[in-house]
Amino acid sequence: MRFRDEYRDADTARKLADTIARTATRPWTIMEVCGGQTHAILRFGIDQMLPDGIELIHGPGCPVCVTPVDFVDKAIEIAELPAVTLCSFGDMLRVPGSRGDLLRAKSRGADVRVVYSPLDAVDLAAAYPDREIVFFAVGFETTAPANAMAAYRARRAGLANFSMLTSHVLVPPAMRAVLEAPDGRIDGFLAAGHVCTVMGTREYEPIAHAFGVPIVVTGFEPVDILEGIYLCVRQLESGRNVVENQYARAVRTDGNGTARAIMGEVFRVVTRNWRGLGDIADSGLALAGAYAAFDAENRFGAVVSKDAIDAACISGAILRGESRPTECPAFGTRCTPDQPLGVTMVSSEGACAAYHRYRRADLGTPRQ
Amino acid sequence: MRTGRVDFGGVTKIVNLAYVPEAAIGDHVLVHVGFAISVIDEAEADRIFHHLQEIDDLAGGEAAAP
Amino acid sequence: MTEGNGSGDLSCPLPVDATDTVQLAHGGGGRKMTQLLESIVLATFDDPELNRRHDGAVVDLDGPLAFTTDSYVVRPLFFPGGDIGSLAVNGTVNDLAMCGALPICLSVGLILEEGLPLETLRRVAVSMRDAAAKAGVRLVTGDTKVVDRGKADGLFVNTSGIGRIVAAARIGPEAVRAGDAIILSGDIGRHGTAVMAAREAFGFEPAIESDCAPVHGPVSAMIEAGIEIRCLRDLTRGGLASALVEIAETAKRGLAIDETLVPVDAPVSAACDLLGLDPLHVANEGRFVAFVPPQDASRALALMRSFGVSRDAAVIGQVLDGPPGEVRCRGQLGIDRIVDMLSGEQLPRIC
The missing domain is CATH 3.90.650.10 (PurM-like C-terminal domain)
Known part of the structure; x- marks a missing residue:
């Protein structure tokens, strides 16, 4: 397929890897912020094509992974109410709360459904007026326009039986939190291309400036990621720290104005708790006042904050980029995709799950 | 709300086009959870391959020089 | 009953019931069950061994044999390229083939949910018959049960199969x-x-x-x-x-x-x-x-x-x-x- 196959071409990838090797004169540590990029890096073995010294650290880029336990608990509580159908994206069903996940709730009799698009949940609400349809809305800025449209449509249609449990998160505040961490050692960022198709690139400029880090807005195919790394290394080698756009075929400087307009109407910016990172100011989206009637927290009670994770799990350090999955004593032994301790092992976008799927300890750390 | 049939390289599917009012028939779009969120700029898409060709030419030139 | 129903003509001379869905009584072992079996299952599969209406099939086989069983649950029952019936026949045929065996005969166990449209059962039975004919296996014995509405997803199928080993060495x-x-x-x-x-x-x-x-x-x-x-x-x-x-x-x-x-x-x-x-x-x-x-x-x-x-x-x-x-x-x-x-x-x- 066009815009896919040529970006997976082995020769092009090899050329870029060679160019990176010729450009880098010293070690650099680069964080990619999107789970989709983490997945591609491990699936295609992009980290193994890089020269010694160029290290990729996987950031808090999986929206499912950073959803707090409290929200999962609330979703389960709502799903188990009579006459409620809870809808969410597939990955969310396996994220553990403090008492199991949504799939377990389903097996106990809760009506839990996977939807591909949030509008499917709105359609369900229209089709089943006697049931409460609750959409568990998670995601980054990429997913926010679609979820905003669900609320927008439900309000226009006057669907009183539709509501959203919203745990949306925003990428730039999380990047700041990672850069402000005391042990931070990140030299540059690959920003998430899909997020930027919606938001544009301007909001990264103050971050690049304040922290002196290059930020390269990067796509998701191997050639994109390698070019993103190359552009980042080129800036680092020449002492620059600006926002560059590798993914210009999809990302405009101002993002998608139409989408941002609807997001602006439907959502307001709030402080959010991130799994592994804690509370981050202005890092999330909740439904705006005009949409309060569609807020599942207003209808079924507010989410109560309490964060409990298994003591052996280092997913927090992994989400902050401080540790690698293979450095966890539980990795692949007590913690596997079938029996996940932490959320980074749950979602296929999660760093631990990606390592477990494509690498094991013996392939994990050393590069060629 | 505007929708359109999008070809994903062998299968087509109806996609919501509310966020790409500029999209016309024949355009390539980026789709996420059932919504097109960006129209692909074809000139930009080719840029990297031109750029690599330049690097190649440059490397070739260097190799040829004694 | 009529015999040799073609796939195009599935009308049956005996009214199975005033309704056109599976009822609990269809699994009760009485007259209704016989009617259901005669009008749909036996008429469609139409195998002489099955038509003996005995408790089991008697088949003459030379060993060594491969023997396998599998149960089929799929939603939706019909999907592009197949349905639960063709799946149940081919799946067991393939399991036998993987043992290095030539598939010979299959049993068919049907678990029907009360309320299943009879037309659905007919379509599945026809599909099983056609898949069996294509694979060159016989459907020689079977069983049908009906469960309360809500206790099954329309229709479950179990098939067991026997095949004659043709491979010289053990495959595995x-x-x-x-x-x-x-x-x-x-x-x-x-x-x-x-x-x-x-x-x-x-x-x-x-x-x-x-x-x-x-x-x-x-x-x-x-x-x-x-x-x-x-x-x-x-x-x-x-x-x-x-x-x-x-x-x-x-x-x-x-x-x-x-x-x-x-x-x-x-x-x-x-x-x-x-x-x-x-x-x-x-x-x-x-x-x-x-x-x-x-x-x-x-x-x-x-x-x-x-x-x-x-x-x-x-x-x-x-x-x-x-x-x-x-x-x-x-x-x-x-x-x-x-x-x-x-x-x-x-x-x-x-x-």
């Missing part, structure tokens, strides 16, 4: 040797994407069709040609990845495959990308892998390609001495990765 993971070629019988990922797309009403056009088909043809041909088949495995749930990992673990060998040699049809590949699925993990119902000694590989490949069901067969890798249980896959960029079994239920990804 324990026979796998380092250097053996791994041959895949065709493109992967069709069944799983077809069923998921149909179930979730994704609205793909054209619809992706399941690969549901019997595969004993190419297997028998290889055995007849004297090819030393070390191991066979059909790629059902868990896909190619899970089959290879299972074999590697049981055989205590390492396996190496090249992803670029694994055929995936463009629509399947596009659908997998959209749904966040890896074709290596997606279910198939008409594909298998064969492990053969390297000197037999090209002959085995040519034979497989001479059958429609395996016309896209390809050598995708080979068996290594070790490390035991490890399956490595060389990706599109020439870098190896580990192939793992599918964990948990396959769920569409968010992005």
